[in-house]
Amino acid sequence: MSTSTPVTPETSGDPVPDSVGAPKPIQGSQISHRKAPRSQGLLGLLAWVIGILFVLPVAWMVLTSLHSETDAATNPPSLFAPLSLEGYKAFFAAGPWPALLNSLTASVISTLLVLLLAFPAAYALSIRPVKKWSDVLFFFLSTKMLPIVAGILPLYLFAQKVGLLDNIWWLMLLYTSMNLPIAIWMLRSFLAEVPIEMLEAAQIDGASLPRTLRDVIAPVVMPGIAAAALICFIFSWNELLLARVLTGTVAGTAPVFLTGFVTSQGLFLAKVCAASLVVSLPVLAAGFAAQDKLVQGLSMGAVK
Amino acid sequence: MSTATTTPPAGQAAPKAPDSKRNTQLKRAGDWSRRAPLLPALIFVIVMTQLPFLVTLIISFMNWNAYYPDERGFAGFDNFTRVFTDVNARQAVVVTILLTLAVVLISLLMGLGIALLLDRKFRGRGVVRTMMITPFLIVPIAAALLWKHALYNPEYGLFNGLLRFFFGDNAPQPDWISTNPLWAIIASLVWQWTPFMMLILLAGLQGRPLDVVEAARIDGANGWQIFTNMTLPHLRQYIELAGLLGAIYVVQNFDAVFTITSGGLGTANLPYFIYQTFYTAQDYGRASAAGVVVVIGTIIIITLALRSVFSLFKEESR
Numbered sequence: 001m002s003t004s005t006p007v008t009p010e011t012s013g014d015p016v017p018d019s020v021g022a023p024k025p026i027q028g029s030q031i032s033h034r035k036a037p038r039s040q041g042l043l044g045l046l047a048w049v050i051g052i053l054f055v056l057p058v059a060w061m062v063l064t065s066l067h068s069e070t071d072a073a074t075n076p077p078s079l080f081a082p083l084s085l086e087g088y089k090a091f092f093a094a095g096p097w098p099a100l101l102n103s104l105t106a107s108v109i110s111t112l113l114v115l116l117l118a119f120p121a122a123y124a125l126s127i128r129p130v131k132k133w134s135d136v137l138f139f140f141l142s143t144k145m146l147p148i149v150a151g152i153l154p155l156y157l158f159a160q161k162v163g164l165l166d167n168i169w170w171l172m173l174l175y176t177s178m179n180l181p182i183a184i185w186m187l188r189s190f191l192a193e194v195p196i197e198m199l200e201a202a203q204i205d206g207a208s209l210p211r212t213l214r215d216v217i218a219p220v221v222m223p224g225i226a227a228a229a230l231i232c233f234i235f236s237w238n239e240l241l242l243a244r245v246l247t248g249t250v251a252g253t254a255p256v257f258l259t260g261f262v263t264s265q266g267l268f269l270a271k272v273c274a275a276s277l278v279v280s281l282p283v284l285a286a287g288f289a290a291q292d293k294l295v296q297g298l299s300m301g302a303v304k
Numbered sequence: 305m306s307t308a309t310t311t312p313p314a315g316q317a318a319p320k321a322p323d324s325k326r327n328t329q330l331k332r333a334g335d336w337s338r339r340a341p342l343l344p345a346l347i348f349v350i351v352m353t354q355l356p357f358l359v360t361l362i363i364s365f366m367n368w369n370a371y372y373p374d375e376r377g378f379a380g381f382d383n384f385t386r387v388f389t390d391v392n393a394r395q396a397v398v399v400t401i402l403l404t405l406a407v408v409l410i411s412l413l414m415g416l417g418i419a420l421l422l423d424r425k426f427r428g429r430g431v432v433r434t435m436m437i438t439p440f441l442i443v444p445i446a447a448a449l450l451w452k453h454a455l456y457n458p459e460y461g462l463f464n465g466l467l468r469f470f471f472g473d474n475a476p477q478p479d480w481i482s483t484n485p486l487w488a489i490i491a492s493l494v495w496q497w498t499p500f501m502m503l504i505l506l507a508g509l510q511g512r513p514l515d516v517v518e519a520a521r522i523d524g525a526n527g528w529q530i531f532t533n534m535t536l537p538h539l540r541q542y543i544e545l546a547g548l549l550g551a552i553y554v555v556q557n558f559d560a561v562f563t564i565t566s567g568g569l570g571t572a573n574l575p576y577f578i579y580q581t582f583y584t585a586q587d588y589g590r591a592s593a594a595g596v597v598v599v600i601g602t603i604i605i606i607t608l609a610l611r612s613v614f615s616l617f618k619e620e621s622r
Contacts, residue, residue, distance in 0.1 A: 044426025050418055051432035057495065058438050060462050061450050073460040075477075076469040117348060120341030130338045136346070143353040145606050147556050149575040150595035151356030153363065153582050158356075177352030180345060240445050241558040241575065245583060255445045259563070262449065269460065272453055276446030287441040288434065295503045302545055303507040 065273035072270040087270030091261075091278060098250075099257035100279075102168050106253060107236040110175035114183045114232050115225060117176070122187035127194060127217075137188065140181040148178070152245055159246055168251040174242055179232040182300055186231075189301030190224030191217070223293070224301060230290055231297030234283050254279045357599065364592035371586050383593035393594060395570060396577035397601075400555060402486065403573055407493045408550045412543060414494070415501025420535075422502070423509045433506075440499040448563035451492035456480040456564075485569035489560050497554065501546045508542030509535070548606075555602065574598050 063079070064072045065088065071081035125133045155174065156165075164170040194217055202212045240255040247256060261275050262268060287294050295303055367379035387393045422433055439447070455462045458479040467475040481488045512535065520530055558575045561567055567576040574594065582591035 040424070040426070043421060043424060044428075047418070047421040047426060047432050048428065050421070051435035054495065054499070055435040055438050057450060057455060057462070058442060061454060064454055075460050075465045077460075077462060077465040117345040121345035124338060124340075124342035128338050130342055131335075136342065140345075140349065142603075142606070143349055145552055145602050146353060146357060147575060147595075147598050147602060149556065149558070149578045150360055150599045151353065152578075153588055153591055153595070154356040154359035156582075157359075157588075174352065177349055180349055184345060234441075238443050238445075240562075241579065245579070255443060255559075258443075258445050258449065262453070269453055269457075272449055276443070276449055280441065280443045280446050283443060284438070284441045287437060291434070291437065294437070295507050298500060298549070299504050299507065299545060300549070303504060303511075303542070 061273045061277060064270055065277050067270050069267035069270050072273070073267050084270075087274035088278070090271040091275045094261070094275075096254070096257055096275070096278070099252050099254045102247075102251055103237055103254040103279075104282075105168055106172045106175055107233050110172045110179065110236050111229050111232040113172075113176045114179045115229060118180055118183035118187050118228065119225075121184050122191050125184070125188045126191040127196075127199065137185065140184050143177075144181045148241060152242065155242075156245055165246060166248040166251045168247070168253075171243060171246055171251060171253070174246075175232075175236040175239065178239070178242075179235055182235075182297075183228040183232055186228045186297065186301035187221065187224050190221045194220045223296070226290065227293040227296040227301070230286055230293050233286065237283055357595075360592045360595050363588055364596045366589050366592075368588040369586055370588060379589055383589045384597070386590055387593045387597055392572065393577060396572050396574045396594075397597075399486065399571060400573040400575075403490060403493075403557065403561075404551055404554045406490045407497055407554045408547055410490070410494045411497040411501045411550065412547055414498045415546070416505055416539075416543070418498065418502045419505035419509055420531075422506055436502060437499050439495050440497070440503075442496070444496065444559040445563060447496055448492060448560045451488070451495075451560075452481065452564045456488060481564060482569065485565050485571045489564050489571055492564065493554060493557065493560055497550055500550060504546040504549075505539060505542055508539050512538050551605075 066083045066085070067078070067081050068084045068086045071078045071084075072087070074081075124130055125137055130136065159165045159167070159170050198216050199212065202216050207215070238255065239253075240259070243253045243256050244259065247253065258272075258275055258279055261272055364383055365379060365381070367375055367377050367382065369375065418436060422429060422436070442450070453461070458464055458477055461480070463480060464475075464477045467477065517530055517534060520534060525533075556575055557573065558579065561571055561573050561576045562579075565571045567573075567580060572580065575598075578591050578594045578598070581587050581594060585591075
């Protein structure tokens with residue numbers, strides 16, 4: 001009995017990979033070309049390791065944000081230090097609400113404006129296309145390639161002249177123009193999938209335009225609108241350069257607030273981690289909730 | 305459906321009416337009714353993006369420094385000469401190219417590898433995918449702060465902390481940013497952009513016709529042959545799309561350079577250089593000339609890259 005005990009883990013361990021992996025190769029010659037289940041499992045493990053490595057900095061940020069400042073700044077890292085909300089308290093004590101509210105205003109309203117302008121434009125580039133619609137489409141994309149920094153000085157001088165410096169509405173308009181080309185490309189690629197026969201049928205049946213929009217176009221385009229809204233919101237929320245140059249104490253957005261958060265004196269690591277997390281939270285939540293929309297949005301509708 | 309197929313000819317017959325004058329009028333009205341929905345967006349974009357650039361072009365030929373308001377005037381090509389002879393400006397061009405190439409190529413390669421890994425079934429695939437996306441969902445300035453202070457810091461950053469944790473008190477404790485400033489920026493950007501590339505390539509992989517792959521496998525093709533002869537050609541458009549979009553954003557990167565090195569140690573890229581020339585040095589003429597150079601450079605690169613990408617959209621909207 002005692003001699004057989006070391007053997008049992010091996011014999012019971014061996015069949016496990018087989019039963020988990022692909023069916024045994026005895027069944028037919030066509031299956032024998034499949035890779036062995038063992039390498040399948042190894043590749044899965046590799047994927048896990050890479051995923052963990054990529055998420056590690058964020059996990060570290062979460063942990064650090066929950067430590068006291070003294071525990072956050074140790075070497076080697078104090079993994080099991082007592083948790084504390086000190087960092088979050090310091091962040092909220094610094095008065096982030098106006099900045100967060102500015103970010104929310106600029107992002108949400110510019111996203112709505114983008115959709116309002118993009119939808120008719122996308123319609124005129126797909127369902128009832130204008131002449132040379134592809135040239136127009138490319139013009140929109142080309143504006144996206146014009147680096148923002150190349151136009152930033154006139155935008156600044158103009159705002160200075162008409163008193164729009166440090167005004168959130170000016171920023172909001174700029175975010176609208178920044179994201180409009182992306183939304184037009186995306187909505188166009190969705191609208192192009194609306195079956196024309198259905199549109200004609202609706203017209204012949206005497207359906208009004210609002211009804212056609214609701215019953216025929218909306219079902220196809222709604223996912224596109226959601227994806228466009230998600231990506232416009234994220235890009236506006238993230239924007240720093242324009243906000244930094246064009247706003248100050250009144251209209252400063254959350255990213256601008258973050259840049260002013262690092263002090264040269266004293267410990268600030270937990271505070272900065274907490275602040276970074278809170279500011280990233282809306283993007284994280286929206287992105288996780290709509291992963292497929294994220295892909296559609298990032299590829300401007302080319303990938304559905 | 306049957307009514308739909310029979311009636312359109314009647315509707316189409318109307319514009320073909322023989323009355324040519326009324327016809328052109330109708331057609332013109334039709335053209336404008338087609339254009340009308342497009343105009344608000346088009347005008348808005350032109351006013352907000354083309355007009356400022358036009359002004360930049362004008363200022364680039366002017367002698368204009370906000371610190372010396374009296375010396376404002378026409379400067380000819382002086383600003384451009386100064387941009388091309390300025391060591392810092394040339395350095396900024398080189399840094400921009402290096403940064404963009406390195407970030408886009410490395411994240412594309414890593415994104416491709418990870419997309420291939422995530423394309424196969426394994427336990428917890430959804431969880432790994434979610435973990436992979438996370439870096440992209442951290443606000444860029446927050447990510448830059450995280451890398452600079454929580455990871456790279458030589459005294460209490462995670463990297464040196466881990467070195468000491470694993471190798472004891474004698475472990476090397478490099479100052480990551482000052483020894484390799486550009487690579488410090490590149491690494492943080494690769495971390496953020498690999499998920500972006502991975503997402504687009506994974507979507508491309510999942511649109512691959514699997515029955516053909518299965519057939520090739522039955523015919524005795526090995527994994528490498530399938531990858532190079534079937535997967536890669538299918539992915540080509542997606543790789544180009546991801547690369548182009550990534551390049552558009554990375555060329556413009558400001559947050560990471562601004563935060564991690566403040567443009568010091570020879571890492572100022574063009575956006576940072578222009579920001580500094582205009583915002584700190586208040587040299588409007590020179591900043592505008594640099595802006596014009598950036599735009600011309602971008603246009604040249606993009607015209608070359610764009611054609612292939614458009615084919616993807618054309619195919620999608622057949």
